[in-house]
Amino acid sequence: MNDKGAILPAENGVEAAVVGWLKEALNKKVFDALLMPVQVPAGDSFAYLLLQNPALLENGSPLPPVMPVQGARAISRLTMRGNGSKRIAAVVRPCEARAAIELTKLEQAHLDNLWLITVDCPGVLPLSDYLDDPAAGAARFVEASQHWDRAPMRPVCQICHRFSMPASDLHVGTLGSADGAVFVIPGSPKGERVLESMDMPVDAALDDWAAQVKEMEEAQTERRQQAHADLRAGIAGPDGLLDVFSDCINCHNCQRVCPVCYCRQCYFESAALKLPPENYLTRSKRKGALRFPPDTLLFHIGRASHMILSCVSCGACEDACPMSIPVAQVFSLLADRAQETFGYVAGKSLDDPLPLVAYEMDEFHQVEQPYVEIYHKREVQDA
Amino acid sequence: MPEGLKINKGAQEAVRELLCSLLESGRVNGVLALGRTRGANGGVAYSLFTDSDAFVADGAALPFLPFMPANAGGLLSRLTLKGSLAGPVAAVVKPCELRAFIELVKRSQGSLDNLLLISSTCGGVYPLDVGANGGLEERLPRYWEAVKQGEVDSDVRPVCRACVHFVPENADITVALVGEEDLDTQCTLFLDTEKGAAFVKGLEGLQGTSLSGELETEPIQRSHSQRAAYREELFAGVEVGMQELIRTFGRCIGCHACKTVCPICYCSLCYFDSQDCEYLPEIYESELERKGGLRLPPNTVFFQLGRLAHVSVSCVGCGMCTDVCPADIPVSTIFSKVGTSVQALFDYQPGKDVTEEIPLMTFEEEELAQVAT
Numbered sequence: 001m002n003d004k005g006a007i008l009p010a011e012n013g014v015e016a017a018v019v020g021w022l023k024e025a026l027n028k029k030v031f032d033a034l035l036m037p038v039q040v041p042a043g044d045s046f047a048y049l050l051l052q053n054p055a056l057l058e059n060g061s062p063l064p065p066v067m068p069v070q071g072a073r074a075i076s077r078l079t080m081r082g083n084g085s086k087r088i089a090a091v092v093r094p095c096e097a098r099a100a101i102e103l104t105k106l107e108q109a110h111l112d113n114l115w116l117i118t119v120d121c122p123g124v125l126p127l128s129d130y131l132d133d134p135a136a137g138a139a140r141f142v143e144a145s146q147h148w149d150r151a152p153m154r155p156v157c158q159i160c161h162r163f164s165m166p167a168s169d170l171h172v173g174t175l176g177s178a179d180g181a182v183f184v185i186p187g188s189p190k191g192e193r194v195l196e197s198m199d200m201p202v203d204a205a206l207d208d209w210a211a212q213v214k215e216m217e218e219a220q221t222e223r224r225q226q227a228h229a230d231l232r233a234g235i236a237g238p239d240g241l242l243d244v245f246s247d248c249i250n251c252h253n254c255q256r257v258c259p260v261c262y263c264r265q266c267y268f269e270s271a272a273l274k275l276p277p278e279n280y281l282t283r284s285k286r287k288g289a290l291r292f293p294p295d296t297l298l299f300h301i302g303r304a305s306h307m308i309l310s311c312v313s314c315g316a317c318e319d320a321c322p323m324s325i326p327v328a329q330v331f332s333l334l335a336d337r338a339q340e341t342f343g344y345v346a347g348k349s350l351d352d353p354l355p356l357v358a359y360e361m362d363e364f365h366q367v368e369q370p371y372v373e374i375y376h377k378r379e380v381q382d383a
Numbered sequence: 384m385p386e387g388l389k390i391n392k393g394a395q396e397a398v399r400e401l402l403c404s405l406l407e408s409g410r411v412n413g414v415l416a417l418g419r420t421r422g423a424n425g426g427v428a429y430s431l432f433t434d435s436d437a438f439v440a441d442g443a444a445l446p447f448l449p450f451m452p453a454n455a456g457g458l459l460s461r462l463t464l465k466g467s468l469a470g471p472v473a474a475v476v477k478p479c480e481l482r483a484f485i486e487l488v489k490r491s492q493g494s495l496d497n498l499l500l501i502s503s504t505c506g507g508v509y510p511l512d513v514g515a516n517g518g519l520e521e522r523l524p525r526y527w528e529a530v531k532q533g534e535v536d537s538d539v540r541p542v543c544r545a546c547v548h549f550v551p552e553n554a555d556i557t558v559a560l561v562g563e564e565d566l567d568t569q570c571t572l573f574l575d576t577e578k579g580a581a582f583v584k585g586l587e588g589l590q591g592t593s594l595s596g597e598l599e600t601e602p603i604q605r606s607h608s609q610r611a612a613y614r615e616e617l618f619a620g621v622e623v624g625m626q627e628l629i630r631t632f633g634r635c636i637g638c639h640a641c642k643t644v645c646p647i648c649y650c651s652l653c654y655f656d657s658q659d660c661e662y663l664p665e666i667y668e669s670e671l672e673r674k675g676g677l678r679l680p681p682n683t684v685f686f687q688l689g690r691l692a693h694v695s696v697s698c699v700g701c702g703m704c705t706d707v708c709p710a711d712i713p714v715s716t717i718f719s720k721v722g723t724s725v726q727a728l729f730d731y732q733p734g735k736d737v738t739e740e741i742p743l744m745t746f747e748e749e750e751l752a753q754v755a756t
Contacts, residue, residue: 033671035679038676040633040634041629041630041633042630042631042633042634044633044634045633045634045710047633047634047678047683048678048679048680049676049677049678049679050667050671050676050677050678050679051671051675051676051677052671052672052675052676053675053676055675056675056676068634068636068709068710069636069637069680073680074679074680077661077662077679077680077681078664078667078679079664080661081661081662081663081664082663082664083664084664084665084667084668085664085665085668086664086668086671127636127709127710128709128711131634131710131711242420242421246420246421246426247420247426247427247514247515248426249428249452249453249511249644249707250453251640251643251644251707252643253638253640253643253707253709256638256639256640256643257636257638257709264652264656264657264658264661265651265652265656269651270651271651274461274464274465275465276465276466277462277463277465277466277467277468277469277472278469280431280462281412281413281431281433281472284413284430284431284432284433285433288432288433288434288436288437289418289430289431289432289433289434289437289443290430290431290433291420291428291429291430292415292428292429292430292431292458292461292462293429293453293458293461296428319709320636320638320640320709322511322512322515322640322706322707322709323426323511323514323515324512324515324516325515
């Protein structure tokens with residue numbers, strides 16, 4: 001990581017500073033367009049807007065109180081079919097940048113002509129809390145984020161330990177900065193070139209920022225581990241999972257809003273699972289009853305096994321669940337354990353290969369062993 | 384005058400016993416009904432029951448619970464999509480679920496063969512979040528009190544309060560609930576079809592006296608006019624002009640959950656989720672040049688308009704879409720309002736008659752004159 005950053009004056013707050021800086025970048029043609037959250041005309045939410053008209057920045061909000069759409073989905077829609085010709089700066093939250101990196105590895109996004117710009121993140125409010133009263137929600141968010149109080153934020157934001165600089169091209173460090181200024185930290189040669197062309201010298205020491213980030217990361221990691229330990233007690237084993245998902249109505253909205261679940265059509269909605277009536281009746285007779293539609297828990301386990309290595313714990317799934325199931329909390333626990341098994345951190349770097357794509361000669365002997373010892377012998381016997 | 388049965392037991396108990404007997408006697412192979420899911424949290428889900436134990440007192444099945452975790456019209460479609468049932472299966476569904484299924488059958492997405500359809504006059508269902516927050520149980524006493532009086536509890540889905548189609552169409556058996564003051568001790572059920580009568584005739588354990596009565600009682604008519612009045616009020620509260628729709632759907636997050644839970648939206652892959660809507664970067668760039676700014680993901684309002692065009696003629700106003708909307712948009716009120724106008728235009732009532740063609744599938748020579756000129 002860079003140990004020096006540029007100084008960006010921020011007398012009127014972080015949001016105004018970032019918007020002003022990006023407006024200047026747009027005017028100086030450093031970028032051709034910006035992708036960033038903008039307040040919608042009714043004033044009751046925010047949406048990602050791709051804009052090249054600087055006037056549209058008036059309602060731009062680099063740190064909106066909510067995350068209605070996961071920014072990586074916006075980036076993926078824009079670049080899934082290739083790099084565009086315009087140079088675009090995308091202002092997203094750290095977990096959105098991490099999801100964008102995962103999607104790039106999954107060939108669902110292209111970042112060559114896109115600059116990921118992030119800001120130290122205080123979390124976001126659950127969407128439904130905010131929508132109850134948007135003005136009050138916005139005020140509550142501003143108040144809480146000033147003190148880095150995560151209590152009103154999404155449950156997974158409360159236990160987020162990757163709230164600071166991801167592998168973005170430029171990161172705005174707000175922790176540990178002097179009053180009235182923030183740091184702009186380059187994270188890639190691409191990012192460095194932007195600061196160069198805007199005559200922003202990269203000469204400010206980042207020691208204070210780094211120290212505060214580290215301190216907060218440690219505290220958050222501890223909270224996360226504690227929360228996961230508590231959660232684990234309730235969901236362990238098939239019975240625990242059945243309990244936690246017992247309210248699920250199979251709307252699959254967790255999958256729909258998940259940035260990493262990119263399949264155009266999920267297997268669980270495909271023709272493969274539309275079966276003749278006898279099949280359902282036979283399955284019902286085995287147990288006396290068959291939940292309908294079937295495969296509720298199988299869907300969640302299937303989804304977990306497909307995306308958990310790339311799960312960035314953003315919390316979009318939980319916001320979108322009509323039954324208030326703590327999907328994101330459960331998945332954050334599964335993700336941490338699965339990613340740890342492979343020594344992988346989702347979204348950390350474009351260079352780390354996806355664990356299921358990379359193959360190492362020397363991994364997972366514990367899986368091979370039972371086959372060699374048990375099943376192979378049986379196969380020989382049976383033959 | 385419809386033929387019916389009067390049973391000297393509470394309506395819920397009588398229907399559970401009826402379903403139990405139907406399963407035990409082998410007259411049906413299964414029953415699709417609401418039930419409690421297992422586990423500490425005790426959710427509610429539709430299940431296909433084949434064991435009659437579910438219908439004994441304190442069994443898992445809860446046929447008339449005022450809750451709709453999924454529109455059962457879509458579930459009956461899932462059950463019969465790949466072919467008709469080989470043997471009889473009963474289903475206890477709400478009137479709007481039945482109407483939705485009729486619309487799906489018209490679209491070749493299901494089959495009525497071998498289905499025994501049991502429905503009831505309906506007092507509405509509570510929104511999903513009431514169930515999610517554990518508030519269902521505590522509301523049941525006042526729900527049933529309201530149903531007895533022919534009133535609608537104010538906490539049910541807004542479109543339920545505004546529902547004027549709460550007397551089922553096309554049921555084989557209709558259980559009278561709305562306005563039945565003695566439903567705790569008496570069960571009145573109407574055998575609307577020969578099929579319904581045949582299943583019940585001579586069923587062991589079923590003791591009732593036959594009755595000849597009207598389903599459309601005075602309390603039903605009163606409830607109808609109350610709900611019609613609320614319907615006007617509810618519809619007046621949403622504007623469906625283009626500018627208003629753009630404003631209302633401004634906070635739509637494009638999750639398409641409304642489509643996923645809509646019983647009428649049966650496409651296995653929606654056009655708006657298809658490859659046709661995955662644009663090349665050049666397309667976005669030229670749009671950007673033209674408009675200065677564009678929303679991502681795209682097609683927010685276009686999706687809603689497309690869905691309105693596709694489903695409004697068959698919208699049964701069940702309210703699933705509003706319940707699942709993470710952005711708290713009153714989707715079902717909007718769709719119900721537009722649906723009512725479109726259906727009036729074609730003099731069509733979704734779910735009323737399975738032999739009546741969907742307006743968009745028929746062509747009348749004189750009807751397009753206004754478009755031609």
